[in-house]
Structures are given as structure tokens and as C-alpha cells.
């Protein structure tokens with residue numbers, strides 16, 4: 001019997017044969033925390049009785065969720081994390097460097113790695129072929145202390161991607177469509193594995209968007225095989241030597257196969273208050289919005305800001321709206337500046353927020369008012385997610401967000417691209 | 418160490434209660450002050466929840482059992498979610514299904530979580546739970562429910578009262594390799 005990608009990586013890292021349903025202890029290549037889960041992780045780590053990290057160079061601390069901090073308690077949490085990183089000798093990415101998952105992709109994640117992060121969107125690094133999954137603070141504390149953690153090897157769903165995106169349709173539309181099909185718990189405890197001839201045309205940025213949202217269908221990981229695009233991305237980021245070919249066997253056992261023809265997709269939205277409440281934009285257009293938010297670990301990369309910048313170049317946001325842009329990392333911000341997108345967006349009326357999570361989780365930089373509607377490129381629209389349970393969040397691609405902020409209402413981006 | 422055989426009353430919640438519902442991100446500044454944070458448990462999604470749990474304990478040592486529908490704890494990995502549920506006085510959680518990270522976090526906090534057909538349980542029903550056997554007797558309706566078994570490593574962690582006590586005791590996962 002052939003192996004799925006999930007079985008292959010967990011077999012390598014547990015030094016045995018890992019089959020779906022087995023429980024294995026796997027070596028952890030990288031463990032990381034961010035600033036809202038990290039303080040608890042550190043307290044758990046200390047409580048567990050361990051003094052030193054198993055592998056200091058394989059631990060990373062990110063200050064991205066409250067960045068810069070809006071409250072004294074969070075500032076004190078940042079102090080705790082900086083001290084911990086200093087003492088433990090592990091790298092720290094301070095306020096303003098960017099979102100943990102983007103920085104993992106730019107600097108750390110490699111095919112075949114096992115990565116655990118105290119953040120549910122750790123799955124993002126599956127785009128690079130890493131078995132990367134989110135865990136709570138206790139599990140990450142133990143991974144930091146022991147350099148290993150237990151996993152139940154997941155069953156896998158195979159997502160077969162064929163065809164090419166039509167104009168105005170992007171990776172975000174695909175992943176929203178998929179979540180609508182699978183449901184918010186449809187892939188609970190499973191791995192999503194992507195395959196198909198469409199991958200040859202799918203940039204790393206698009207793959208990161210898709211892998212990022214695997215968890216919104218309940219999945220433990222969202223895995224892409226490694227290929228030329230993976231190799232080129234690693235080379236561009238100074239890690240060409242970390243490339244290794246990695247894919248599932250043809251005879252691997254999949255619990256479900258979900259074929260998607262990209263050419264038949266259209267712009268999609270998640271409606272409040274559930275990510276799997278998915279509809280085509282065409283059916284929802286006309287809903288007034290007060291805020292558009294382009295950023296996050298889902299859609300805060302250069303390609304995303306470029307799409308928005310091009311749509312809004314020479315145009316203006318609707319006077320009844322705010323347009324927030326939060327680049328996913330400092331590198332993204334610099335590149336978006338060099339290419340002139342930041343200029344176009346500021347001229348169109350955008351507010352540029354520092355690289356980080358910004359308005360995504362409702363603790364600062366764009367908290368919504370009662371009854372307000374936000375069109376966001378993030379991955380979650382749960383009630384209260386952006387700081388106010390009386391507000392409504394729609395999720396869409398950066399193109400849909402840009403088109404909508406121009407008209408002041410939910411708008412099909414195909415009118416503008 | 419948690420009680421693995423317990424009797425208590427059901428407090429029902431619906432489907433898709435997310436970790437943002439359990440403890441919204443806007444309270445992130447309280448995450449290093451757990452007693453304060455716990456005061457906001459389910460504040461927007463089920464404002465009467467905390468007072469129901471409190472009323473049960475005041476009414477004579479009764480245990481509270483949180484009974485949810487599908488996909489309990491979806492969303493963020495914040496372990497603070499099962500922590501504040503525990504701090505509010507809940508002794509066990511039942512759900513039709515639970516999101517992976519939440520399930521693992523709850524066990525890591527020594528909080529029993531069992532998955533069963535919770536449609537068969539009404540708000541306020543008297544329940545008797547045996548966590549190890551995975552059996553739930555609904556004393557109000559007379560129905561018995563059985564639950565799937567969790568992996569042995571999870572029950573071992575739960576029996577020690579959570580992952581940190583487990584690691585304090587064993588210093589490692591045991592047994593070491595595949596099992």
C-alpha cells in the first residue's frame with residue numbers, strides 16, 4: 001500500500017512506518033509561539049520542570065498579534081517573551097517584522113519538516129510540504145522541551161486541482177469554495193492533500209493562501225507536494241539546499257477524492273458568521289460595507305497587495321468606507337513599496353498598517369462598530385472576531401475587497417480586472 | 418486529578434461554538450490574568466452560561482457538564498478556551514464533535530471530553546458519566562449513550578490531570594515509539 005504525504009512525513013520523522021490511525025511520537029523540526037499564546041506556553045514550559053529548550057535554534061518567538069501593543073498587559077507579555085527568547089537563545093521576530101506564518105514561509109519551513117506552532121494557522125507551511133499544525137500552549141511547551149510530540153496520523157482527503165483560474169478568480173475563491181463543499185468540520189482530524197496538473201501554475205503565494213485555510217475545514221494539515229515552484233521559492237529565500245522532492249505514492253489510500261476544475265470557479269464569499277457559509281459574490285453583491293481589510297496570513301502577500309493596488313490605481317475608495325492594508329511581513333511591505341502598489345493604495349485612500357495581524361483578531365487597528373460590515377481577506381468571520389459581536393464580517397479575495405471598497409458595496413471584481 | 422466517574426447536570430450549548438465565542442480575542446490583554454479572563458467566558462455567545470454553572474455549585478455541590486453540539490471549539494488554538502471553561506466550574510464536556518485542537522487542549526488541561534449524540538441530552542438533564550468506559554447514563558430520560566474511545570496516550574494524559582502533570586511525572590512520552 002502506498003503512502004499519503006502525511007504518512008510519508010510522519011514515517012520519516014517517527015523513524016518507523018506511520019499509517020493513518022496510528023499514534024506516533026515524531027521529531028519536531030520547528031516549534032514556535034506568538035504573543036497571544038506564547039506567555040502561557042512559557043509558563044507551561046517552566047511548570048513542566050524543563051530548564052532548557054531541546055533545540056534552541058529550532059524554536060522561534062513571534063510578536064505579531066498585538067503589534068505594536070495597544071495595552072499595558074500585552075506590552076508586559078511582550079517583555080516576558082523577549083526575555084524568554086534572550087535566555088533560551090532562540091530567534092525572535094519583534095513587533096513590525098510580520099505575521100508568524102508568513103515569516104515561517106520566508107525563513108524556516110521546508111519540505112518534510114514537522115512544525116508545531118501555538119497558532120491554528122500553522123497549517124500555512126503545508127504549502128512548502130511541511131507537516132505543520134497548530135497546537136495549544138501545553139503541547140508546544142512540551143515540543144520545546146523534548147523536541148518531539150505525539151501525533152495521531154491523519155486520514156487524508158485528496159483535492160485534485162485541474163484547469164486554470166478564470167480572470168478575477170484567485171486561490172482565495174478556490175479555498176472558500178472548497179470549505180463550502182467540505183464544511184467547517186468536514187475534514188476534522190484529516191489531512192487535506194493537494195495534487196493535479198493545476199499545481200504547475202500555482203504560485204507559492206497561492207499555495208500559502210490555500211494551505212492556510214485548511215484548518216477552516218477542520219483539517220490538521222493542508223499539504224502540497226514539493227516541485228519546481230517549491231524549489232524556486234526556497235532558492236529565492238536562500239534555502240535552495242533544503243529542497244527535497246516529496247509526494248504521495250500513486251497507490252496511497254485516500255478517504256475521499258474531491259476534484260475541482262479551476263476554470264469553472266467564480267469569485268466567492270463567506271457570509272457572516274461562519275467560514276463555510278459560502279456563496280458566489282454574484283449572489284451577494286450590493287451589500288454595503290464600511291471597512292475593507294486586506295492583509296493577514298491568508299492574503300497579505302505581495303501578490304495580494306499587487307492585485308488590490310492595480311484595481312485601485314488612479315481610483316478612490318468610496319467615501320463611506322475605510323480601507324486597511326496590512327502587509328504580512330516587512331519584506332512584503334518593502335516589495336509592495338518598490339513596485340508602487342503602496343503609493344497607489346495610499347492615493348486611493350488606504351491606511352497602511354504595520355506588518356502583523358492588525359485588525360484580524362479584534363484587539364486593535366480596525367475594531368468594528370455596532371452593525372458595521374467589513375469585507376476582509378482573512379480566514380475567519382466568527383461573530384466577534386474583529387472585536388465586536390454586533391458587527392458582520394464577509395471573507396473574500398483581495399480583488400473582491402478592492403472592487404468593493406471602491407463602490408462601497410460588495411462588488412464582483414470581474415468588472416475591474 | 419479530574420474525577421473520571423461523575424454525576425452532574427447538563428448545561429446545553431448549540432453547534433459551532435468557537436474558541437472566539439468561548440473567549441473573544443478582544444480580551445487578549447487578560448490572557449496573563451486568568452481569573453479576570455475567566456469572568457468573560459462565553460460572554461457574547463451564551464451570557465447565562467457562567468451564572469448557570471455557579472447556580473449548580475451553589476445548589477449543593479452539583480457538578481456541571483457542558484453539553485455542546487457539533488464542532489465544539491473550532492477556530493483559534495488558544496488553550497485559554499478550555500482553561501476558562503474549567504475555571505468557570507465545569508467538570509466535563511460532552512459534544513457531538515469537537516475541533517481537533519480544542520479537544521487536545523481540553524485533555525491537556527485535564528478536562529474530560531467525550532463525543533456522543535448530544536441530541537439525546539436536554540438542558541438540565543441529570544447525567545452520570547464514566548470517562549474511562551466512555552459511558553453516559555442520562556438519569557432524566559433513562560437513555561444510555563456510549564462514546565468512541567480516545568487514543569491510549571490521551572487517556573493516560575487525562576488520568577494524570579493533563580499534559581504538564583504527565584510530563585512532570587514521566588519526563589517523556591511513554592512508551593517511546595509506536596504503539
Ligand code: SF4
Nearest residue numbers: 121296297357360361
Ligand atoms: S493574521 Fe489573523 S489568522 Fe493569521 S495569525 Fe494573525 S490573527 Fe491569526
